[in-house]
Amino acid sequence: MELTPEQQAVLDGSRGPYMAQCMRWLVEWGRAMGARRLVRVDNTHCLLPVPNKVADGASAETIRRYVDNLRAAAREPVAPGCYATLHTAFVTLDGLDVPENDPAQAKLQRELGELAARSGFIPTYTCAPYLVGNVPLKGEICAWTESSAVVYANSILGARTTRHGTESALAASLTGWTPEFGVLLDENRRGTLRVEVSAELRNPTDWGALGYFTGRIAGLGIPVFNGLRRPSQDEAKQLCAALATSGGVTMCHIAGITPEAPTLEAAFHGRVPEEFVTFSEKELRETYASLRSFASGEVDSVILGCPHASIREIARIAALLDGRRVAPGIRLWVDTARITKGGADAMGYTAVIERAGGRLLCDTCPTNIRIPARRIVTDGFKQAHYARGMTGAEVIVAPTEACIRAAVAGRWPGG
């Protein structure tokens, strides 16, 4: 890989040992992935989470060393002009009446966030930065963590980011450089799998089903959807999140809709493959069924807002809950960014949801803090997939309205 004199100097230690290490990570990662150079990046989305339950059982010494590493990154100034937001934490900064949200770790996270904020990071603590102001333009080079947000940025916005990990996104924020490989290059944004959609997608969760179905088949490829109407922002969010859950998808195209797919031909950079996969009503039904681990009966948790709820979703949830009451003992959580909750507080949505017995959870999500749920109903395929795997809970995925009905009834009615 060719480095500019400036990049080489940082690698050689001109800006101190931590920055040299950042440059080494980027250079070695780029070299392994076939990059020929580092390119300018001024939009990043970074992980900076204290471990909390993710490192359950780890020694105090491990936690200390791990947090020290995060602190070392948070102390360095963000590169001039770089818009650097933060991904979800593994705790909420609010007091939360479950033992899984360790107050000592929440305090550590708050200190880390304050340190990072002084360095120029914006502690948004969200998995959906595009809902809270970090909305890159078409062609903008980014370095984002969070695979669902990466798919959204590449596909829906036409921005360009590979799937970043903890250290690469931090290093990109501090140096202002990222290795050029994968979907940063035109030739790697070509569709690889044609999906003909005949099912009618009625709500955002149906779009999640399409994503979950397709991710399994697409693997690391780039699916191209044909036959779809224009999705709402919330529908696009569910599609992108589910694609990145069941598969390793970095981007997709929707023919006639997304920025780089004015036509089916354009999505494939010319030649449209004859073979295709069909997503009909049958596949839609089967995809819901594939993630369903119980048929009917009592539930203990109804989880909405995966990825983090938009203000419109919160408004709709408030309208559905207005004048109703969540069944006793049911945890109805709407996960969202603190910025969005600030709006919801001011607009009165939070009060309606809390009056009904629900709550808004900020900075994190129930899976990240490993809430002790046994039976979850959720409107997000990603939430269901990870909750089942990581907390061992039984899950049902259903559209938002049906989730709210389950919260009020305290049970899933079946069907």
Next chain:
Amino acid sequence: MAEAFTLPARCVVSGRAAGQALVADATLSFWGEVDPGSGKVISAGHPLEGESLGGKVLVIRSTRGSSATPLVLQLARLEGNAPAALVNVEVDSLAVLGCIVNGIPMVTVEAEDAFGRIRTGDYVEVDAEAGLVRIRPSQP
């Protein structure tokens, strides 16, 4: 004991390491499927469920990348539970990053070599720069 042999490998992340092989023709996500506190695979129904990765040479098709892959690997390493090396068939960019950051060598080999000639329990030496993997079979 069967005779030792070597397989050609492509260097992804440089370094040398050795350990017992843990082999499965499967993918694995460090985020959500591996507990860094114990180093064990916790994903229900996964072919490696219950196996500890600590000090092992992990021979799988590929990892499934999550942004948190390097973070989980770092926590596992600090606890002494990280794999010694990764021998994969396909390259997941986030595993590459995790290996670079945590000093874990990584190579790729052909699928038929990975799953046809290496068995769980074999002693495997990975020399990424030299581009080879040496196997001492644990049984004839």
